[in-house]
Amino acid sequence: MRTIQTEVLIVGGGATGTGVARDCAMRGFKTVLVESRDLAHGTTGRYHGLLHSGGRYVVKDPKAAAECIEENRILRRIMPHCLEDTGGFFVVTPYDDPEFVPKFLEGCRHAEVPVETVPIAEMLRQEPLLNKEISHCFRVPDGSADSFMATELNAESSRQYGASILNYHHVMNLIRRGDQVVGALCHDLVQDEQVAIYADLTVNAAGAWAGKIAATADILVKLLPGKGTMVAISHRAVNTVINRCKMPSDGDIIVPIHTVSVLGTTDVQVTDPDHFAIEPWEVQLMLDEADKLIPGASEMRILRAWAGVRPLFQETVTTDSRDVTRAYALLDHAPRDGVDGVITITGGKWTTYRMMAEATTDKVCQKLDSPRPCRTHLESLPGAERGYHHLGARLKRLEEERSYGQLVCECELVTIEDVHHSISEGNARTVDDIRRDVRLGMGPCQGGFCTYRAVGILHEVKKLENSASNAALRDFLRERWKGLRPILWGRQLKQARLDELIFLNLLNVEQLPGPPATRLQPTMYDEPSTTGGSAAPSEREEAGK
Amino acid sequence: MAGKPDVLVIGAGLAGLTAAWQALTMGKRVRLIAKGWGMTHWHAGCIDVMGEGVDDDGGISDSAGHAMAGTAAVQPDHPYAILGRPKLNEAIDSFAQLCRAYEYPLVGNAGKNWMLPSAVGAARPTYLAPETMIAGDLTDQRPMLIVGLSQLNDFYPGLMADNLNAQGIPAAAVTVDLASLREVRHLNPVMVANRFHSLTFLDEIADAIRPHLNGAERVGLPAVLGFEQPIRVKLELEQRLGCQLFEIPTLPPSVPGIRLHRILVQEIRRLGGVVQEGFEVVAAEISGSRVLRVFSEAGARQKSHAADVFVLATGGILGGGMVAAQTGDIKETIFGLPLSGVKAQQDWLSHEYFDPQGHAVFKTGIRVNRDFRPIDETGSQFAENLIVVGTTLAHCDPLRERSMEGIAVATGFWGGRQAASNESS
Amino acid sequence: MxxxxxxxxxxxxxxxxxxxxxxxxxxxxxxxxxxxxxxxxxxxxxxxxxxxxxxxxxxxxxxxxxxxxxxxxxxxxxxxxxxxxxxAGAVSARQRLRNNLLARSADLGRLAQPVAPIANAILNNRLVRIVTESVLGIAREAPLPSFSRLRFSKWFHGRPKTVSAKRQVVFFHGCSTEYYEPRVGQAAVAVLEANGIEVIVPPQGCCGLPLLSNGEFDAARDYHASNISSLLAYAKQGIPIIGTSTSCTLTLKEEAPELLDYYGEDAQLLAAHTYDFHEYLLELLEQGELLMPRRPIPLTLAYHAPCQYRAHRIGRPSLEIMGLIPELNIIESQAACCGIAGTYGYKREKYQIGMDVGRPLFEFVNSVGGSVAVCDSETCRWQITHATGIETVHPVELLAAAYGYTGCDRVEKAIAGS
Structure with missing residues (x-):
């Protein structure tokens, strides 16, 4: 068994965890981060990609709104290349109560979210597919965010500051000695060996899984995972974030991100963040609500559905030892639970991840008795000089280089060089890792043509055993299937059949030698409940993002 | 050919083309219209009849004939069961003869399936394979060299060779870098295939492969050995290399599939038939028990197509002959024919991608009687002059069963003949 | 959307x-x-x-x-x-000038036709072509058509008025018939009148396709609007608008609305009444109202259905109509494209691509031989002739000849030589 000694150990490689890692490393702490799978594999990689302006919360939660706009400005400065400056509209459709408008405008003013009225004709010029019955439209500085890239860059920056980022390190349990957590015992899924990591302070940043992690040290952190299901339209139906101007609720937003439009989202409480299904009613709800914003949206080609779990923290202890804003929870388990050496950060929104990381790292400084100032809001992430991302960027590069022959994923214009970079620099181990790095397999054919190519390259570059390559191939096909199955009809079903012809007939991959699946295989959704309506949608307030 | 055809075939996949060919051999005036090209450009270019099935004595068999008999016993509504074994054999044999006449022999393996290597090195059972592929058979243990081209991103010899070695077939891999391709900005299998028509290119590729032979007795290349005379290309290369050569099917577009497409289209035209693409048939006019005409989408107004007999060969969900809607409805797109095997939407797809049972939605299809006329659940006929052939038929999953080309050729063959005679049996 | x-x-x-x-x-x-x-x-x-x-x-x-x-x-x-x-301004000013020169066939024709012999002499001058190639990027070898001395519409309106007939059609002549090949329009009029159909030739402009295919959408929009306003009245009366230029009719039917995103009722009504010349004749044939051609044309000729024709998705009406002509043996090419693609093959950087694209067709035409080849589209005809040296006619010229009309010189010469 390997052992590692560090000052700060962070559990969880999502936005919060990598944000904390960067902050700790920048403040000079010796930092190790462990993630049970790949970075952004959990909730961070499965949200709708909205960079909040705060507009969504101005009425419901003005403090959260103010935090959002403040962080929005900071993120635009430190990571423009992870963002697309789409702007956002709040629109009043015939299904919405116009009485909300004055409250919304007053809320924006109060939270200092910049807002301007957009004439309907101008709105339709900019977004011709929007419902012509929309009566009001307001512009706010929403945007869309590539959360995979942001997470990777936070990790890269952390490494530059000396941190060690270990993915595919599954935490089996926190190591507790008496009233002290002294680190975590991990299973390195790639090497298949145990690793003990000892730390002066452990930061539990496992999001919806934070309760499970804390439980291994007999600490009760009660989280109510809230599942959110999203659906992607195969192309950019809109180029602006479209919000319904009303209290946040299910299916009220469309986020244009990269080449797709994401319809979001539901909020359904689940008992276990590792076990939930995408229910047909959720998909239907997304499509029905999208039709109210874009008539005919439900007829468009749907690429895929996915679901993430938001961590909703429920306090069970009555002490004054908590720093819980309505947006997130930062728990010091020494005063709260009598266990020292560990703190938990959970909840929150992607947009405010940096602020949460700052608060967490302040707590780290306090716990380690070494006050050091935060600089994450001042220093940009690597590559920020490139400026905002824009939709045409990949096409532009390809056209300039005339490197058409280099395409691996034709839908998302991913080149051989991109894949090589992901494998050698990003240390991708599976096709799914490559996907998160470069969007391979995320387009209309969902890996039909690029999976074989990517595995061929992975095999070549990593010098993988044939069985490992075969597993990478089969794992990825399963991974794509889990998000396809809920939305397979019409054109996407036709596509799935062509893909089946390629993999199960032309290539015959199920006959390849080697184990049918591996430790690195992505987690799967459960089968939807056959009744279809066991968890019927209800009017309720949105939690978390 | 002017005026109304005797037989109008809708669909240019293997089934439609075969049906048109057969109706022509029976002296009919035939027009084939299609929305576009299809299956021939995607499949491996072999004739799969059945992957494996229940043997006569109840065991698992890789013999296509046996498998078929077993299938008929297990699934009495399977297209093969409707045809019967002699008709299946006759259709497949005639198709092989046609290809032979075009100097592109499709070869059988004494009634058993070949086990040909796929581009990842998995065994792919098939009944008839073009002569350009059979040296790759994996029941034979001779060492092989798998050759890729450095500019062709659709082929990874290293992975393939490693998988073959793991299955006990000695295999080495090399990716050759050809000077003539170095400056090419992008390359696909069709572009490479066109280059094989030049002897200089043959010399170049042979010279590049030769130093890597190291005792290999056969050399595998992606299936790109040209369109015009692939057998000659194979022989020329074998002569230069002193060992056997075989092609390995790649991702679509399929060069060997296109060869079959071209043979059939050429034969149809030779016999005076017409093949035209760009016609998406969207509706039909039916009077009593007869289809009078169909209508295709066109600029400004629909185009009408009258005929005496219509052959529907538009394929299943992939071919576009059926559409499965979000509402859970599955429809045949032209006539709204009754479908068989329709499942509730939540049962369309298995939770497991690799489920050996396949996905139920792809088994939805059209049920036909012995004359290939579509029938409903009560067995009553939809129209007397409509014939349905190919993978649109119900009670099979041609892709999973590995019966895709077998069903297309055999039902196309007999459906085309039925259309030409159009008498009730 | x-x-x-x-x-x-x-x-x-x-x-x-x-x-x-x-x-x-x-x-x-x-x-x-x-x-x-x-x-x-x-x-x-x-x-x-x-x-x-x-x-x-x-x-x-x-x-x-x-x-x-x-x-x-x-x-x-x-x-x-x-x-x-x-x-977006991504095409250079010089390229746009060149593209506009090639695409504005109506303007060019109006300017040059009155001085056709001089204009042709200039355009055929090798030195001029070298200069236009280097300055403008128009390939020096590309087959520029010759301006005709006769302007089709002028000829048409100068004729004695035909008596009122049982049917009326509007003839959309397009720029090529108007300025370069009035013989095609004359043959079309002969065919229609032989069938007892009154031909109307209202004022009309370019269909706009050359501009559309050069990305000059604003200019094309003007042409389309102007054609709608001059032709709509006929469409409203249910009078078919038929054309011998396959690309013009396709533009009115479909290309202009689709590319310009204009689906106004007027554009749709115009589209619904627009027919390819032989598409219309085929309807007459199906109704038993087409005059059967009687004069034999004992020739074996190569025929190429142009891309723009296939794009109508109406099959091969001209092939079917030519099939009615006694003793005429037409062999259809299976080649994809002649390579000229409207104005594409005229451009210096694309000329050779166009010639390479057309090679299978040129080989086919040469192998069939014959004194003329047959093709429905003007630029394709010019390209085929340029590449093979074989003169090329529109199918209507053959039909007119088979009706006894002797005004098609190329066809008459071919028959005489057979």
Whole structure:
């Protein structure tokens, strides 16, 4: 068994965890981060990609709104290349109560979210597919965010500051000695060996899984995972974030991100963040609500559905030892639970991840008795000089280089060089890792043509055993299937059949030698409940993002 | 050919083309219209009849004939069961003869399936394979060299060779870098295939492969050995290399599939038939028990197509002959024919991608009687002059069963003949 | 969303279009229809810098549309992208000048026709062609047509008025008949009148296709609007508008509305009444109202159905009508495209691509031989003649001759020589 000694150990490689890692490393702490799978594999990689302006919360939660706009400005400065400056509209459709408008405008003013009225004709010029019955439209500085890239860059920056980022390190349990957590015992899924990591302070940043992690040290952190299901339209139906101007609720937003439009989202409480299904009613709800914003949206080609779990923290202890804003929870388990050496950060929104990381790292400084100032809001992430991302960027590069022959994923214009970079620099181990790095397999054919190519390259570059390559191939096909199955009809079903012809007939991959699946295989959704309506949608307030 | 055809075939996949060919051999005036090209450009270019099935004595068999008999016993509504074994054999044999006449022999393996290597090195059972592929058979243990081209991103010899070695077939891999391709900005299998028509290119590729032979007795290349005379290309290369050569099917577009497409289209035209693409048939006019005409989408107004007999060969969900809607409805797109095997939407797809049972939605299809006329659940006929052939038929999953080309050729063959005679049996 | 953009969602990436594209087959400057069409289209946003350049190598022949099994309007997606390039200023001023010169056949014709002999002499002057190539980028070898001394509409209106007949049609002559080949229009009038149909030739402009295929959408919009206003009255009366130029009729039917995103009732009514010349004759034939040609034409001729004709998705009406002509043996080419694709093959950087694209057709025409070849589209005719030296006629010229009309010199010469 390997052992590692560090000052700060962070559990969880999502936005919060990598944000904390960067902050700790920048403040000079010796930092190790462990993630049970790949970075952004959990909730961070499965949200709708909205960079909040705060507009969504101005009425419901003005403090959260103010935090959002403040962080929005900071993120635009430190990571423009992870963002697309789409702007956002709040629109009043015939299904919405116009009485909300004055409250919304007053809320924006109060939270200092910049807002301007957009004439309907101008709105339709900019977004011709929007419902012509929309009566009001307001512009706010929403945007869309590539959360995979942001997470990777936070990790890269952390490494530059000396941190060690270990993915595919599954935490089996926190190591507790008496009233002290002294680190975590991990299973390195790639090497298949145990690793003990000892730390002066452990930061539990496992999001919806934070309760499970804390439980291994007999600490009760009660989280109510809230599942959110999203659906992607195969192309950019809109180029602006479209919000319904009303209290946040299910299916009220469309986020244009990269080449797709994401319809979001539901909020359904689940008992276990590792076990939930995408229910047909959720998909239907997304499509029905999208039709109210874009008539005919439900007829468009749907690429895929996915679901993430938001961590909703429920306090069970009555002490004054908590720093819980309505947006997130930062728990010091020494005063709260009598266990020292560990703190938990959970909840929150992607947009405010940096602020949460700052608060967490302040707590780290306090716990380690070494006050050091935060600089994450001042220093940009690597590559920020490139400026905002824009939709045409990949096409532009390809056209300039005339490197058409280099395409691996034709839908998302991913080149051989991109894949090589992901494998050698990003240390991708599976096709799914490559996907998160470069969007391979995320387009209309969902890996039909690029999976074989990517595995061929992975095999070549990593010098993988044939069985490992075969597993990478089969794992990825399963991974794509889990998000396809809920939305397979019409054109996407036709596509799935062509893909089946390629993999199960032309290539015959199920006959390849080697184990049918591996430790690195992505987690799967459960089968939807056959009744279809066991968890019927209800009017309720949105939690978390 | 002017005026109304005797037989109008809708669909240019293997089934439609075969049906048109057969109706022509029976002296009919035939027009084939299609929305576009299809299956021939995607499949491996072999004739799969059945992957494996229940043997006569109840065991698992890789013999296509046996498998078929077993299938008929297990699934009495399977297209093969409707045809019967002699008709299946006759259709497949005639198709092989046609290809032979075009100097592109499709070869059988004494009634058993070949086990040909796929581009990842998995065994792919098939009944008839073009002569350009059979040296790759994996029941034979001779060492092989798998050759890729450095500019062709659709082929990874290293992975393939490693998988073959793991299955006990000695295999080495090399990716050759050809000077003539170095400056090419992008390359696909069709572009490479066109280059094989030049002897200089043959010399170049042979010279590049030769130093890597190291005792290999056969050399595998992606299936790109040209369109015009692939057998000659194979022989020329074998002569230069002193060992056997075989092609390995790649991702679509399929060069060997296109060869079959071209043979059939050429034969149809030779016999005076017409093949035209760009016609998406969207509706039909039916009077009593007869289809009078169909209508295709066109600029400004629909185009009408009258005929005496219509052959529907538009394929299943992939071919576009059926559409499965979000509402859970599955429809045949032209006539709204009754479908068989329709499942509730939540049962369309298995939770497991690799489920050996396949996905139920792809088994939805059209049920036909012995004359290939579509029938409903009560067995009553939809129209007397409509014939349905190919993978649109119900009670099979041609892709999973590995019966895709077998069903297309055999039902196309007999459906085309039925259309030409159009008498009730 | 208009049908063109909607159709990009149909793509299943199957590569069938890639196997059929005649341009990608001869040059790697063009990455192919799948890449340019449904793939690149997902990266083109309205308010974003236009990243295209290779899409300009799409010739717009529509072979991809024809073979696509899922109905993606690839050629139109590409044409729109080119329109986007022009609108975004991504095409150089010099190229646009050249493209406009090639595309404004109506303006050019109006200017040059009165001085046709001089204009032709200038345009055929080798030195002039070298200069126009280097200054403007018009390929020196490309087959520029000669201006006719006779202007079709002037000839038509100068004739004694035909008596009122049982049927009326509007003849859309297009620029080529008006300025370069009035003989095609004369043959068409002869055929129609022989069938007892009154021909109306109202004032009309260019259909706008050359501009559309050069991405000059604003200018094309003006032409389309002006044609709507001059032709709409006839459409409203139910009078068919028929044309011998397959690209003009396709533009009125479909291309202009789709590319210009204009689906007004007027445009739809005009489209619904527009017919290809032989498409219309075929309807007469089916109704038993077409005069049967009686004069034998004992020739074996090569026929090429132009891309623009196939794009109508009406089959091969002219082939069927020619099939009625006694003793005429027509052999249809199976070649994809002649390579000229409207104005494409005239451009210096694309001339050779066009010639390479057309090679299988030229070989076919040469192998059939014959004194003339047959093709429905004017620029294709010029290209075939340029590449093979064989004079090329419109199918209507053969039909007119078979009706006994002797005004088609090329056909008469061919019959005499047989």
């Amino acid at each position: 208009n049908p063109v953009e909607l159709s990009l969602q149909n793509c299943i990436k199957c590569n069938i279009c890639v196997t059929a594209c005649p341009v990608a087959a001869v040059t790697d400057l063009f990455p192919g229809p799948k890449y340019e069409g449904p793939q690149a289209a997902r990266f083109r946003g309205s308010d974003q810098p236009m990243p295209d350049s290779s899409v300009d190598y799409c010739s717009g022949c529509r072979v991809c549309n024809m073979v696509c099994p899922t109905g993606v309007k690839i050629a139109e997606i590409n044409a729109k992208a080119r329109g986007g390039m022009v609108a």
